[in-house]
Amino acid sequence: MSTFTGTGKLTRFILRRERLRLGVWVSILALVPIATANAFIGLYPDEASRQGLAATVASSPALTSLLGPLYDSSIGGLTTWRSGTLGAFIVALMAVLTMIRHTREEEETGRRELLGSTVLGRNAPLAAALTVTVGAGVVLGAILTAGLVGVGLPLEGSLAFGLGFLGVTVAFAGVGALAAQFTEAASTARGLAVGAAGFAFLLRMGGDSGGESLEWMSWLSPIGWFSRLRPFAGEEWWVLALWVFLGATTILAAIAIASRRDVGAGAFPPRPGPADAGAGLGSALGLAWRLHRGSVFAWTAGLAVLGGVYGGAADSVGDMLEGNPQLREIFEQLGGEQGLTDAFFSAAVGIIAIVTSAYAIRAILRLQVEEEGLRAEPILATATPRVGWAWSHLLFGILGPVLILAVAGLVSGATYGAITGDVAGQAARVLGAAVVQVPAVWVLSGTAMALYGLAPSRTGLSWGVLVLSLILGQLGQILQFPQWTLNLSPFSHVPLFPAEGLEVLPLAILVAISAVLVGVGLAAFRRRDVASG
């Protein structure tokens, strides 16, 4: 019996279980770029309007940092810039999550053992999961190529776009397979692999945020490679080999580890811990600290790195406008060179704030994870009041963003200050710019809490609000949305401090809205039944 015996049967079995989930992933990932291309055709019909947009994008390091560089002002080039890099990140998530679900999670739940007792080779589950994941990438790439050609884009670029998403799928299928080998818990494997995808995204965010001096960071990122494939902008086909190489090496490494370990075991055996609780673990807050501390530190460190990258890029902002006197004039009216960097930092902390909101929502929805995981029940059956338990997690969703934004702002300003020789002054300026974002983040914290209290089955909506804020804030003006829709995002009410003055009233209103949302959530949670799983 070969170690791959049974792969075919298992592949069909996985497809049977995955058809809906993968169908949704693939259709959304394929439809968004095609719809975006279609929207650009309507919004920017002539070359002049597209060049204007391209100039705006090029002058905004924050935009290129989030979405990747814009290499060509054709419809295809704009589509690649607008939906390619973010899409590639989500493709990476699809690949790692699908791989881990059908390898480590099957082992952890014991279903793998049941299957392993049948005629099934040792490597068949890995091979089957890989077949399904890469298969999804092939289908996605094919639909994309056909769809983009269908709306009238050139074949070569469309093919590069489709193959790029397939390349990301292959590379991250390998990353997922490898992450699944290390620990016994699927949740840890998922954390590792999603963390790797997030790190790859951060790397290219740094690399795409400034001039050529930082571009090497994007070359280190499998997500950054997507822009470097240059769909619709003189395709560099050899970049595809990078993904194949990464995918092949990670998969071979995963197979090598898998053949040396027991089913169910991790490459790292679990270590014993203390037999007694330390003094800090004696209250709901002490427990919450244990559950949240790792992620608070990780998010703070990650966003501090991003802040540092922005700080390093800020100095080159002036240079980037050399070839664009009109924009330069506008920025100079805002306050000259300092005005230019201030505007840059306002935009940069805007992005950091959006990412921080993702942390805030996750921290607050930990309440729901605990409740539905039946771990809230034993705590609520002790002398811990409900509201006290809720606050123990809520605190991390409220104070965590303050810490994250403050550290990211400080690091960002200090980095820029170190280049320009004014560490204290710049650190204070950017710290201020970052901290004014806090009330807007709190509105999202409050939204998550209100939903948790009122309608725990609808907490997913808080992610919807976050995505909406992201789209409105980063793209609303480019896609020419009306002003009232832009105002729906809490982030559009944050004053552009320090580029403009510090307006207190909008901040006070945002704080008040957050407080009401948190209050409503707490009051509703006090009154409702606790889930029984």
Place this chain on the structure above:
Amino acid sequence: MSTSISVSGLVKNFGQVRALDGLDLEVATGEVHGFLGPNGAGKTTTIRVLLGLLRHDAGSASLLGGDPWSEATELHRRLAYVPGDVMLWPNLTGGEVIDLLGRLRGGLDSEKKARLLEQFDLDPTKKGRTYSKGNRQKVALVAALASNVELLILDEPTAGLDPLMEAQFRACIEEDRDNGRTVLLASHILAEVEALCDRISIVRKGKTVESGTLAQLRHLTRTTIIAELGSDPAPVAAVPGVHDLRLHDHRVEFEVDSDRLADVVRTLAPLGVRSLVSHPPTLEELFMRHYEDGEIRQ
């Protein structure tokens, strides 16, 4: 004698489903009370109402003299709870969870904790995610038993324990009863309830169908008699209150209503009894009867 738990006419609906339909439950202070019923009968729902996790729709519930919903926090200081499905935090060790839960309740007897860990053969240094179902159950049990509380609420606490550990559990509960602790033990394991409980409430479809001491409930039921006789056993069949008579030559086996036992003995005596076995109904039979009768009546 004071009352620790008093529930009457409790109603709880989940949408269209009526989980509790006028349930009654009285637990006297210092007794071990068996709360018996099949899965889905409403045992866990009742416990969750008593713990203030669910709000009831009608009826009344009182716990340790207080209101389980509005005074939950103060009352929880005096009780410990073992859920039927024990879930632990993946990164916390069993020992940490035991200490944490004890501290959140109002104190832990660390000597007793050490003794219980030994008794239940539980390694407290393992992380939550690595425990089996039985070991997770043990973590919650040790945390509850070692807490300084007056009331234990246990929801099917031995599900997942092996017979050896079940025996340890029984010994612990007996010790606690002798020390004056009140225990509410929800279970569908009849032998366990039979061995441990002073009084029993049987629930079915959200209603209490029977409540009392084991002796009182037996009074309502039939005794099984197996006899070998010297002559034809036909006259036995004529005694009112005899059911399910089976004959094998001179061997006879039947059930008799407990209040007709005297008549049966009088009838048997002249028939030349060679051997006689009589046993009271096991809880198993009692239980089956209630639910079977229930099904027939519907």
